[in-house]
Amino acid sequence: MSSIKNMIHTIVVSIIDNPERLSITESSEDDGSTLFQIQVSKEDAGKLIGRKGRIAGALRTISKAAGAKAGMKVMLNVHKDPLPDDGAAPVVVAAPEASSNEQ
Helix, strand or coil: CCHHHHHHHHHHHHHCCCHHHCEEEEEECCCCCEEEEEECCHHHHHHHHCHHHHHHHHHHHHHHHHHHHCCCCEEEEECCCCCCCCCCCCCCCCCCCCCCCCC
């Protein structure tokens, strides 16, 4: 686990009530950046996003600063949709590819 992912995990666990229902995925994007996606239980989603998205925004700021220090471009996404109640892994739907048939 990367040091930035560890940092995100430590912060998020201190905010939420159900740390066993936390999912943080890390993926590399085409532009060389690293995307961290966070999902929590339904009960914790509001706590993690915060009023007017302030907590999620603060998490993004801290993650980007840690990434800049490590020489990485970091993006962080807090999902509004909670993890399923059965504990199954979240289903990720890929966005359709843009067509290059522009005239």
